[in-house]
Amino acid sequence: MMKIPLAAMIGLIFTASYFLVAIFAPFLAPYGMAEVVGGVWEPMSAKHWLGTDNIGRDLLSRMIYGGRTTIFIATAATLVSFTTGSVLGFTAAVIGGWVDQAMSRFVDLIMSIPTLIFALVVLSVMPVTIPMLIIVMGLLDATRVYRLSRAVAVDINVMDFVEAAKLRGEGRAWIIFREILPNALSPLVAEMGLRFIFMVLFVSTLSFLGLGVQPPEADWGGIVKENKDGIVWGIGAALWPAVAIATLAISVNLVADWVLNRTTSLKGGRG
Amino acid sequence: MGLATRLVVQRLALGLLLLLAVSVLIFAGTQILPGDVAQSILGQSATPEALENLRRDMGLNEPAVTRYFTWLGGALTGDLGTALTSGADISEAIGARLGNTLFLAGVAAVIAIPLAILLGLIAVRFRERWPDKLISGVTLASISLPEFFIGYVLILIFAVKLRWLPPLATVYDGMPFGERLTLVLLPAITLTMVVLAHMMRMTRAAILNVMQSAYIETAELKGLSGFQVIARHAFPNAIAPIVNVVMLNLAYLIVGVVVVEVVFAYPGMGQYLVDHVSKRDVPVVQASGLIFAAVYIGLNMVADIVSILANPRLRHPK
Numbered sequence: 001m002m003k004i005p006l007a008a009m010i011g012l013i014f015t016a017s018y019f020l021v022a023i024f025a026p027f028l029a030p031y032g033m034a035e036v037v038g039g040v041w042e043p044m045s046a047k048h049w050l051g052t053d054n055i056g057r058d059l060l061s062r063m064i065y066g067g068r069t070t071i072f073i074a075t076a077a078t079l080v081s082f083t084t085g086s087v088l089g090f091t092a093a094v095i096g097g098w099v100d101q102a103m104s105r106f107v108d109l110i111m112s113i114p115t116l117i118f119a120l121v122v123l124s125v126m127p128v129t130i131p132m133l134i135i136v137m138g139l140l141d142a143t144r145v146y147r148l149s150r151a152v153a154v155d156i157n158v159m160d161f162v163e164a165a166k167l168r169g170e171g172r173a174w175i176i177f178r179e180i181l182p183n184a185l186s187p188l189v190a191e192m193g194l195r196f197i198f199m200v201l202f203v204s205t206l207s208f209l210g211l212g213v214q215p216p217e218a219d220w221g222g223i224v225k226e227n228k229d230g231i232v233w234g235i236g237a238a239l240w241p242a243v244a245i246a247t248l249a250i251s252v253n254l255v256a257d258w259v260l261n262r263t264t265s266l267k268g269g270r271g
Numbered sequence: 272m273g274l275a276t277r278l279v280v281q282r283l284a285l286g287l288l289l290l291l292a293v294s295v296l297i298f299a300g301t302q303i304l305p306g307d308v309a310q311s312i313l314g315q316s317a318t319p320e321a322l323e324n325l326r327r328d329m330g331l332n333e334p335a336v337t338r339y340f341t342w343l344g345g346a347l348t349g350d351l352g353t354a355l356t357s358g359a360d361i362s363e364a365i366g367a368r369l370g371n372t373l374f375l376a377g378v379a380a381v382i383a384i385p386l387a388i389l390l391g392l393i394a395v396r397f398r399e400r401w402p403d404k405l406i407s408g409v410t411l412a413s414i415s416l417p418e419f420f421i422g423y424v425l426i427l428i429f430a431v432k433l434r435w436l437p438p439l440a441t442v443y444d445g446m447p448f449g450e451r452l453t454l455v456l457l458p459a460i461t462l463t464m465v466v467l468a469h470m471m472r473m474t475r476a477a478i479l480n481v482m483q484s485a486y487i488e489t490a491e492l493k494g495l496s497g498f499q500v501i502a503r504h505a506f507p508n509a510i511a512p513i514v515n516v517v518m519l520n521l522a523y524l525i526v527g528v529v530v531v532e533v534v535f536a537y538p539g540m541g542q543y544l545v546d547h548v549s550k551r552d553v554p555v556v557q558a559s560g561l562i563f564a565a566v567y568i569g570l571n572m573v574a575d576i577v578s579i580l581a582n583p584r585l586r587h588p589k
Contacts, residue, residue, distance in 0.1 A: 109292050112571070114526040117544075117563045118300070124548040124556040125301050201417050205530055208419050209545050224419060228534075231423050232431060232438050239427070242420030249415035 004258070011254030018067065018248050025068040029061035034216040041227075041235050053237055054226050063240055066218035070245075073134055073213070074199035080138025081195060085145025086188060090176045092146075093153035104150070107143045115140050116205065123211050133212060137202055141195060148191055152184045186259075193256030197249045204245055220245055278579045286572035293564045294346070298339050301553050342557070351558040356550045361558050364543065369562065372532070372539035376524050378455050379462035383524075384517055387467050391474030391513075392506070395482065396497050410468035418527050422461040422534035429457060439536045458535040465527040470520045477512035481505045511581030518574030522567045 004012070021028060030049075031037050035057060042052040050059035092100040110118070119136055126132050156162060162179050170178075200220075206212030207221030215222060220241035227238035333341075345352060351361035394403045413421070430438035436457045481487065482505055490504045529541035536542070540559055547555035 109289065109296060112289050112568055113293055113296070113560075113564045114522075114567050116526050116529060117560055117567075118297075120529075120544060120548045121297055121300050121556055121560040124551055124553060197415065204417055205419070208417075208530070209533055210549055211545070221417075224423070228423065231426050236427065238423055239420070242417060242423065246412070246416045246420060250412065253411065253415060 007254045008258035011251040011258070014247060014251035015255055018071065018244075018251075021064055022068040022071040025064045029058075029064040031058040031061040034218075035061075041230055041233075041237060050240055051237060053223070054230065059223075059237055059240065062218045062223055063220075063244065066220045066223050066241060067244060069130075069213055069217060069219040070200060070203060070221070071248075073130060073137075073203045073219070074196055076134045077137040077141065077199045077203070078192060078196045080134060081141040081145050081199075082188065082192060084139060085142035086149040086181075086184075087176070088142070089146040089149030090153045090180050090184070091172070093150050093157050094172055094175055094180070100150075103146075107146050110140070110143050115202070119202075119206065120209075120211065123206075128211055128214060130213065130217075133203065133206065137199060137206075141198065141202075145188075145191070145195065149184060149188060152187055153180050156180050156183050190256055190260040193252050193259065197252050200245060200248060204241070275579055279576050282572060282575050282579065286568060290565055290568055293568065294343055294561055295339065297557055297560045297564065298342060299335075301557055346558070346561060352554045354547070354552050354555045356547070356552045356555075361555055364555075365540065365558060365562065368538060368540050368543050371537065372528055372541065374451075375455055375458055375532070375537060375539060376462070376521070376528055378452070378459040379466070379524060380521060382459060383463040383466055383470060383520075386463070387470035387517075387520075388474055388513065390467075390471045391478060392501055394471070394475045395478045395505075396501060398479070406471065410472055413464055413468045418461065418465050418530040419534050421464050422458070422531055425457055425461055426534075441536055441538070455537075458531050458537055461531050461534070462524055462527055465531070466520045466524050469523065470516055473516040473520075474509075474513050477516060478505050478509045480512070481509045484508075511578050514581065515574045515578045518570050518577065522570040522574075525563060525566050525570070 036055060037058050038048060038052045038056045040052065040054060040056050042048055042056070044051045048058050048060065050063065053059050053062055088103060092103045119140055122136055123132075126136070157180065162175060165175055165179050203212055203219070204221030204224075207219050208225050210225060213219040213222050215226070223241040224238045227235070230237050231239075342352070349362055351365065353359065354361055354364070390406055394406045397403050426438045429436050437454055438457075439454075441454070478501065482501075487500060487504055490500045495503070528539065529545065531537070532539045532541035533545055540562065544556065544559040544563070547559070
């Protein structure tokens, strides 16, 4: 049994419990997601652990369902971003030449606009639905994965076993998926944690701005938006989702740090 | 023409080219997508006649390339068109709001830059000891926090509990400078906390990099104290990377401003953009998107040019 450092262990436990709560939300939430069960902004009590929200829904239940939506969107968007980004990055590195140049310059161009601004521009003409959010966020973020995987693949592409495969006459798909992908996996996995956090923050920000998940569907950014007027009256309901986002982000960070350290030491310092 | 001048000219040309390409991208992003703008403004129940009228008024029947050049020509001469929802002139609305946003970002920069450099120096001076570790821990936490969380916590503490500062930053034209500054202080502090972590960590890395050089060891060996070594020998050589860091983070601040303005109901560019995205007011979104992108690209360009100019190896070619 390998030894897991304390920080990584804490990170793992928190991350795992967030995911479990997200998966089993309907069994764990004490009330329905959109069910009005009490007065407006009731304080914390045995009946409502976190109190109630701006129209009298149970805040704990909203938080649990909200976490489910937020984590689902972030996970799906991370998958979109990694599939597109890494396949395109590997392809660019293997083909090289003008294809690589054209793709890389296009990615430079997209990255020269701040991601949030570009997402807002696109969402102004697109219907704001959950699948659309996942696609827009995933594709915009794929630019970063593209750069990383292209850089890693350029290194691997000149190694002897890849040369051997090329001389054997293997096709490009074989080179990409059977030769490069297995060897590029560890830096990509470490990056995945960071991209996931970015997605959680990104979707929460969009929902907070009212351009993400639409009500009555709950999500963490949206809960902040719904309850923000309470802040001026000293009611902290809007802070709970933010605490959830922050703890999730920090724990995923701790796990990602540990994975990164492990994989780099395994390969003798080569990322 | 010296090497440095040539590099600067190249970088300027690249910046302009990038800006042109970005304008194409922003235009394409809002026009060539499958959704019909006229349909999305009027809704599904619109009559075909109403749709046709709106398309004609917006020039949607023209080919996309013609529309792009009309739009770009207008943008270059300061005419950004009129807002669909209110019919107001976009250039006028943006003029006032851009000033507000730059004021807010400016105040934040005035607080953040000296603070980040000071903290970076302290972290280097006491590296691997508790002040360094404390600063690193706090910055890790602040990177993981969403901007709006920092904003609301500050509102809760300073505006609601302590009542030192107002919770909302609703400035208006012709407000006295002092009053405006009080209103802007809380959002500016929020923005500071958003960029401080990055700026400080990168300053720390830049100085640590210089600290590895041989002349720093010489300075230590001739008996200078820790702070003297940093202030007299390491800092001057780290200025170029630090200026670069500051510029990159100012560009980052431009994005943070969008969320912070919404939190504090501050009438700036960010809130203008967000409002009109939800109203699907495409001309306004294009115009403000273009301005945000231009400021971002401009700051990145300045960062690169400063680091070219500050590099003595490029200034004195052999």
